[in-house]
Amino acid sequence: MIETLQQIAIWSLPILFAITAHEAAHAWVALQLGDNTAQRLGRVTLNPIKHIDLMGTVILP
Secondary structure, eight states, X not given: OHHHHXXXXXXXHHHHHHHHHHHHHHHHXXXXXXXXXXXXXXXXXXXXHHHOOIIIIIIOO
């Protein structure tokens, strides 16, 4: 039980960072190509809170 919790704790931060960096890169590339939708939504950032969507991230991953 404790080992499982340790594994979850160890893997959670790198996965969170990877997803955040990936989505921020999508937003940056879209902005460079002329689409400012991500910028208007505040997603051209490494703040993970800005990239979490209730339906797309939590309910239907």
